[in-house]
Amino acid sequence: MTTLHTPRLALRPLTPDDLPHVLAYRNxxxxxxxxxxxxPATPDSVAGLVSxxxxxxxxxxxxxxxxxxxELVGDVGLNTQGPQAExxxxxxxxxxxxxxxxxALHALVTHAFTDLGLHRIHASIDPRNTPVAALLTRLGFRHEGTSLQSYLHRGEWTDDALYAVLASEWTA
Incomplete structure (x- = not known):
């Protein structure tokens, strides 16, 4: 299993020992x-993250x-569908x-384009999450559009903003 390294971080597979920490921050x-x-996130729901x-x-x-x-400080995910991923x-x-x-995202996206040969990476976010919108923009993702009130999230109709970057843009 691939572990990615940066100057300050390691992105490694989650283990059962990590789950109490994951459960705490996800709740x-x-x-x-x-x-x-x-x-609430449950032990069963976070157990599915171990793979x-x-x-x-x-x-x-x-x-x-x-x-x-x-020290475990969070998690990052890649949802691959053919030559694209979220x-x-x-x-x-x-x-x-x-x-x-x-x-972490820089390392993951670089791996996805360089080692996995993916064509396009996207992220779907609540546009009220302005720190993540700014982060994606700084990483070179472009805002491709926002679907208004497109999904029901915790009892509230919520917008969905899509950001994406192509492999050709990432390596340029």
């Missing part, structure tokens, strides 16, 4: 506010985001604002 209301999983599937396998494949000292990232509240999401 933090500030962390979960714009995320799509049902609340020996390689990055690039069809469907969502999650990786733990750990600091070089080993990315997502979640960080524990104490880990936000340190550039970890940018570093």
């Amino acid at each position: 933090d209301p500030e962390v979960a506010r714009y995320q799509g999983w049902p609340l 020996d599937a390689p990055l690039g396998a069809p469907g969502w494949v999650q990786r733990a985001i750990t600091l070089t000292g080993g 990315v997502g990232v979640t960080l524990a509240r104490h880990a936000q604002g340190h550039g970890y999401a940018r570093e």
Whole structure:
């Protein structure tokens, strides 16, 4: 199984030992506010994040985001569908604002284009999540459009903003 490394992070497969930490940050209301999983997250729902599937396998494949000292600070996922994929990232509240999401997504997208040979990567976000919109823009994703009130999220009709980048744009 692929582990990706950056100067400060390792993106490695999640293990059963990680699940109490994942459950804690995924149930933090500030962390979960714009995320799509049902609340409360349960031990069974996060257990499905543990997988020996390689990055690039069809469907969502999650990786733990750990600091070089080993502390789990979040997770990142790649949902591959043929030559395209969706990315997502979640960080524990104490880990936000340190550039970890940018570093993790940069490593994941670079791997997806360079090693997996994917053509297009996209992210679907709630446009009220302005820090993530800014992050995607800084990474070179373009805002491709917003579907108004397109899905029911925790009892509220919610907009969906789509961001994407092509392999040719990433390597340029």
